[in-house]
Amino acid sequence: xxxxxxxxHDLGQLSPSTARLVTAAQGLxxxxxxxxxxxxxxxxxxxxxxxxxxxxxxxxxxALPTADSLRAALVALAPGYSHIIAASSSLGRDxxxxxxxxxxxxxxxxxxxxxxxxxxxxxxxxxNAFEHLSSSEPLHxxxxxxxxxxxxxxxxxxxxxxxxxxxxxxxxxxRAERSAGDFPDLTSAAVVVSGGIAFGSVEKFAALGDLAxxxxxxxxxxxxxxxxxxxxxxxQVGQTGKIVAPDLYxxxxxxxxxxxxxxxxxxxxxxxxxxxxxxxxVKVADYALIGDLVEIVPQLIAAFRKA
Amino acid sequence: xxxxxxxxxxxxxxxxxxxxPDGTGVDKTNARMSMNPFDRHAVEAAVxxxxxxxxxxxxVLSIGPKAATDVILTALAMGADxxxxxxxxxxxxxLAIARLLAKVVAEEQPDLVLLGKQAVDDDAxxxxxxxxxxxxxxxxxxxSALSVDxxxxxxxREVDFGRLTQRLPLPAVVTADLRLxxxxxxxxxxxxxxxxxxxxxxxxxxFGVDLAPRLIIEKVTPPAERQQGPILQSVDELxxxxxxxxxxxxxxT
Ligand SMILES: Cc1cc2nc3c(=O)[nH]c(=O)nc-3n(C[C@H](O)[C@H](O)[C@H](O)COP(=O)(O)OP(=O)(O)OC[C@H]3O[C@@H](n4cnc5c(N)ncnc54)[C@H](O)[C@@H]3O)c2cc1C
Ligand SMILES: Nc1ncnc2c1ncn2[C@@H]1O[C@H](COP(=O)(O)O)[C@@H](O)[C@H]1O
Numbered sequence: 172x173x174x175x176x177x178x179x180h181d182l183g184q185l186s187p188s189t190a191r192l193v194t195a196a197q198g199l200x201x202x203x204x205x206x207x208x209x210x211x212x213x214x215x216x217x218x219x220x221x222x223x224x225x226x227x228x229x230x231x232x233x234a235l236p237t238a239d240s241l242r243a244a245l246v247a248l249a250p251g252y253s254h255i256i257a258a259s260s261s262l263g264r265d266x267x268x269x270x271x272x273x274x275x276x277x278x279x280x281x282x283x284x285x286x287x288x289x290x291x292x293x294x295x296x297x298x299n300a301f302e303h304l305s306s307s308e309p310l311h312x313x314x315x316x317x318x319x320x321x322x323x324x325x326x327x328x329x330x331x332x333x334x335x336x337x338x339x340x341x342x343x344x345x346r347a348e349r350s351a352g353d354f355p356d357l358t359s360a361a362v363v364v365s366g367g368i369a370f371g372s373v374e375k376f377a378a379l380g381d382l383a384x385x386x387x388x389x390x391x392x393x394x395x396x397x398x399x400x401x402x403x404x405x406x407q408v409g410q411t412g413k414i415v416a417p418d419l420y421x422x423x424x425x426x427x428x429x430x431x432x433x434x435x436x437x438x439x440x441x442x443x444x445x446x447x448x449x450x451x452x453v454k455v456a457d458y459a460l461i462g463d464l465v466e467i468v469p470q471l472i473a474a475f476r477k478a
Numbered sequence: 479x480x481x482x483x484x485x486x487x488x489x490x491x492x493x494x495x496x497x498x499p500d501g502t503g504v505d506k507t508n509a510r511m512s513m514n515p516f517d518r519h520a521v522e523a524a525v526x527x528x529x530x531x532x533x534x535x536x537x538v539l540s541i542g543p544k545a546a547t548d549v550i551l552t553a554l555a556m557g558a559d560x561x562x563x564x565x566x567x568x569x570x571x572x573l574a575i576a577r578l579l580a581k582v583v584a585e586e587q588p589d590l591v592l593l594g595k596q597a598v599d600d601d602a603x604x605x606x607x608x609x610x611x612x613x614x615x616x617x618x619x620x621x622s623a624l625s626v627d628x629x630x631x632x633x634x635r636e637v638d639f640g641r642l643t644q645r646l647p648l649p650a651v652v653t654a655d656l657r658l659x660x661x662x663x664x665x666x667x668x669x670x671x672x673x674x675x676x677x678x679x680x681x682x683x684x685f686g687v688d689l690a691p692r693l694i695i696e697k698v699t700p701p702a703e704r705q706q707g708p709i710l711q712s713v714d715e716l717x718x719x720x721x722x723x724x725x726x727x728x729x730x731t
C-alpha cells in the first residue's frame with residue numbers, strides 16, 4: 172500500500188517540516204507527496220525528497236488551501252492509501268481531524284514515534300504522559316510532530332502528476348499577516364532563544380532578537396510575553412504554541428510553567444537564565460545562570476556578535 | 479442567532495498529573511477538575527455576542543460523567559441560557575464526541591457552534607474540525623478574534639506564520655484560542671441564578687451513535703526525567719559553556 176504525505180507550506184513557501192514528514196513516513200510504504208494550493212506546481216519543484224516516488228500537484232484558488240477544499244481533495248484521494256500523514260502544523264491540525272471524521276476513521280495526532288505501521292506514540296497532558304496506541308483500521312490518518320524527525324535530503328526528480336485543482340472553499344481570506352523578522356524557522360531551528368514576561372517591554376524584548384541573531388538561532392516566547400504584546404503569536408512555544416526540539420534552548424526570564432515545558436522538553440540542551448534559582452526551568456536546565464537578564468543579555472550579545 | 483457552546487470537564491490545567499506506575503493510565507484520583515481553559519474562552523465569546531445583541535440564545539453542552547454538571551453550571555453562571563449534559567462514564571474518543579455533537583446540532587439547529595481549540599487532557603484538537611466535517615459546515619479554528627456581520631463571521635486565526643483573517647458564512651464552527659478574550663469570573667449572584675436555569679440530562683446511549691473506541695491504548699508512560707545541571711557562577715562561565723555547545727552543533731551540521 173502507499174502512503175500519502177501532505178506537503179506543508181504557507182503563503183508560497185514550502186515549510187521545513189515537509190522534509191521531516193518524509194523521514195517520519197519512511198518505511199511505511201511507497202511515498203506520494205501531495206502539494207496543494209495556489210502555486211503548488213512551483214512548490215512541487217522543490218519537493219523532490221529522497222524516498223518519495225511520486226508528487227501529486229493540485230493547484231487551488233487560495234494561497235493557503237482552506238480546510239474544506241483541501242479535505243474534499245483528500246477524501247477523493249484516500250482510497251488506495253494505507254496512511255495519510257500531515258505535519259501537526261496549523262495546516263495539518265486544521266484539515267486532518269475533519270478528513271478522518273469524514274472517512275469514519277479515528278485519527279492519531281501529534282505523533283512523536285511511529286513504532287510500527289499501526290502503532291504510534293503521542294503526548295497527552297502537555298507532554299506529562301505518552302500514550303502508546305495501536306489501531307486495527309485499514310487506514311491510518313496521522314499528524315506528526317516534525318521537530319522530532321530529521322529532514323530528508325532532496326533526491327532524484329520523480330514523476331509529477333497534476334490533479335484537478337482544488338474546488339473553492341466557503342471561507343475567504345481577507346488578510347494574511349506574516350510576522351516580521353528574519354529568523355530561522357522556530358520548529359526546525361538548531362538554537363532557540365526564548366524570552367518571558369520578565370523582559371518588560373517590546374524594546375527590551377527586541378534585544379532577544381539581537382542575541383538570537385548573534386547565536387544563529389530563532390526566537391521563542393512564553394504565552395505571557397505574547398499576551399503582553401512583546402512577541403508575535405507565532406513565536407509562542409508550548410502546549411498552545413509551537414513545539415521545538417533544538418540542540419540548544421536558552422530560556423531567559425522564563426519560569427518554565429508546565430504548558431511552556433510542553434513545547435521545549437525535547438531540546439537536547441536546556442539553559443536557564445533567571446533571577447530565581449527555584450524557577451521550574453532552572454530545575455530542568457543542563458546549566459543555569461542566576462541573575463538579572465537586564466545585565467546578562469547585553470553581555471551575551473557583546474560576546475557572540477560577529478565582529 | 480443561536481449559539482451552541484461546548485465545555486469539557488478536565489483535570490485542572492495547573493495540576494501536574496502522574497502516570498500510574500503500572501502504565502495503565504494517568505492517576506486522576508483527587509485531582510482538581512475544572513472547565514477546559516479553552517472552553518472558558520468559547521463560553522465568554524458566546525455570552526459576549528449575546529450581550530452585544532448578536533445572539534438570541536446560548537446553549538452549553540458537556541459530555542461526561544454526572545460531575546460534568548459543574549462545568550455546565552459554571553457556563554450558566556457566566557451567562558449561558560441553558561445546559562445539556564450528555565451523561566456517560568466512558569472515556570469517549572473525539573470521533574464519538576463529534577458524532578454526539580452532530581446529533582445535538584441536528585436537534586438544536588444553532589447558527590454557530592463555539593468550541594475550545596483543544597482539550598488540555600487529551601490535547602487532541604479534533605472535535606471542532608470533526609464536527610464541521612460531519613455537518614459540512616465551514617470552520618475557523620484557533621480563533622483569536624471574532625465578529626458577526628449579518629449572516630457571516632469574520633475570524634482572525636493564529637497560524638504558524640502569524641495571523642489569518644477570514645470570512646465565513648453561517649452556520650459555522652469556530653474553535654477558540656486563549657487570546658480570543660478574557661473570560662469573566664461569574665459573580666456570586668450569577669452562580670446562585672445558574673442553578674435555576676434549565677439543564678437537560680440525556681444518556682449518551684439514546685443518540686444511536688457508535689461510542690466504542692477505535693484505538694487501543696497499550697500503555698501510558700511518563701516522559702524522560704531531566705536532571706538539574708550545575709548553576710554557573712559568572713557570565714564568562716556561561717559564555718564558555720555556550721561556545722562549546724555551539725561548536726558541537728556546528729560540528730554536527
Ligand atoms: C491552557 C493553557 C495553555 C498555555 N499554553 C502556554 C504555552 O503554549 N506557552 C507558554 O509559554 N505558556 C502557556 N501558558 C501559560 C503558562 O501557564 C505560564 O503562565 C507562562 O508560560 C508564564 O510565562 P513567563 O515565564 O513569561 O512568566 P512568569 O511565569 O511570570 O515567569 C517570569 C520569570 O522571569 C523571572 N524573572 C523576573 N525578572 C527577571 C529578571 N530581571 N531577569 C531574569 N529573570 C527574571 C522570574 O523569576 C520568573 O521565573 C498556558 C496556560 C494555560 C492555562
Ligand atoms: N466531552 C466533551 N464535552 C464537551 N465538549 C467537548 C468534549 N470533548 C471535547 N469537547 C470540545 O471540543 C474541544 C476540542 O477538544 P479535543 O478535540 O478533545 O481537543 C474542547 O475544547 C471542547 O470545547
